[in-house]
Amino acid sequence: MRRVQLRLGRVLFAVTLFGGAACYDSRWGEAKRAQQRAAVATKPADITPSSSSSAPDAQKRTLRIRMRPNNRYLAQTIDAPKQIADLVEDANRVLGPTFDAEVEVDRVQPWSNEADDPDAALAALNSDDPGADVDVVVGMIGALPRQTDSLHELGVSTLLGKHLVVRAASRFEERDAIEQRFSELSEDDRARIASQRKRHRVLAVFLHEIGHTFGAIHEVDIESLMHPSYDPKMTGFDGRSIALMRVAIGNADPVAVAREQLEILRTAVQAGWVEVERNQEIARLEAMLPRAAATNTAAGLAPPSSPAPPPELRGDDAARFQRASDLFQGGAVAAAYAAAKPLFGAYPDVAAVQSLRCQLATVRWLDAAALKAECTPSVRLLVGADGGANAAR
Numbered sequence: 001m002r003r004v005q006l007r008l009g010r011v012l013f014a015v016t017l018f019g020g021a022a023c024y025d026s027r028w029g030e031a032k033r034a035q036q037r038a039a040v041a042t043k044p045a046d047i048t049p050s051s052s053s054s055a056p057d058a059q060k061r062t063l064r065i066r067m068r069p070n071n072r073y074l075a076q077t078i079d080a081p082k083q084i085a086d087l088v089e090d091a092n093r094v095l096g097p098t099f100d101a102e103v104e105v106d107r108v109q110p111w112s113n114e115a116d117d118p119d120a121a122l123a124a125l126n127s128d129d130p131g132a133d134v135d136v137v138v139g140m141i142g143a144l145p146r147q148t149d150s151l152h153e154l155g156v157s158t159l160l161g162k163h164l165v166v167r168a169a170s171r172f173e174e175r176d177a178i179e180q181r182f183s184e185l186s187e188d189d190r191a192r193i194a195s196q197r198k199r200h201r202v203l204a205v206f207l208h209e210i211g212h213t214f215g216a217i218h219e220v221d222i223e224s225l226m227h228p229s230y231d232p233k234m235t236g237f238d239g240r241s242i243a244l245m246r247v248a249i250g251n252a253d254p255v256a257v258a259r260e261q262l263e264i265l266r267t268a269v270q271a272g273w274v275e276v277e278r279n280q281e282i283a284r285l286e287a288m289l290p291r292a293a294a295t296n297t298a299a300g301l302a303p304p305s306s307p308a309p310p311p312e313l314r315g316d317d318a319a320r321f322q323r324a325s326d327l328f329q330g331g332a333v334a335a336a337y338a339a340a341k342p343l344f345g346a347y348p349d350v351a352a353v354q355s356l357r358c359q360l361a362t363v364r365w366l367d368a369a370a371l372k373a374e375c376t377p378s379v380r381l382l383v384g385a386d387g388g389a390n391a392a393r
Helices: 002-041 071-076 080-099 118-128 174-181 187-213 239-248 254-267 275-288 291-298 317-329 333-346 351-363 368-385
Strands: 061-069 101-108 136-141 155-157 163-167
Touching (some): 061 080, 080 187, 080 239, 118 155, 118 163, 118 368, 136 187, 163 187, 317 333, 333 351, 351 368
Parallel strands (some): 061 136
């Protein structure tokens, strides 16, 4: 009887001791289930390809890219070679079926520049690595020391160019926030949440900047990769961006690209682009076309003859100027530039020569610094001729 009493006493003690714990266990279980539901709800969307409209046997284009991580990126990125390889693999899963294009890494080459500002890094990358032998050069810099969803702060690129810069994947304080919000989940579960969010964000930023290099502009749909702010709901490229990018991928003729993209931007119905940027890009592309040729082509007229060489040119230089002008009017920008280039340094004070230089620079899609350098002589001569009347316009 005493043993029964002792046992009963122990049972009552256990009930008393763990009764509160049992109640706590119930709350803990509910808290864990709530966090599991929250983890599912906050999981980023899958970034998926849009089906290609090309024929099944269409030849896949290869986009050769060079990755240029700087020291800050390498210091903040665990196993950087694997992270870069994963990024390229993820990008190819989207680009391949959508554009019949595959990214191929030319090489991963450390970059000595330590610029922390994306715009400054982009300018330096253009100067340090012109990328003549590849399609795209990717500068990789350190993470921003604060959280942001502004894609311009996470990456930047040259519109219709071949240079882009992206930040390291590290996101300060995010891991701490995940630890606090999902404290009832296992360490493996929390690590998986962090990994999913990081991988989605890194891919979205990279593809967003790739989109810009092939002429895509910002869109209003938050699920589009071309939305100006990062969102975990981003799922892929919209048809608007795909149409613009298809024109540029694999097309080495900048004038032809400008004409075709202009047609898309002007005629698209219910486009969904950020309207201000759409109008700006239309104006920019129009400026890239040889003006006389573009005007007459639109009017159905034969292109006019090129302007006569200025009288200041000596010897064969007049014929060189004429040949370059004719090539430019015909849309052969690269050949026109090659023909005219020797004139630029030889005739720094001849307005017609420097005007041709500036026009060619505009349609060659140079970055802002290079474009300014090419056009400064023409502006100087124009201002001088007008007595400064146009200086503030």
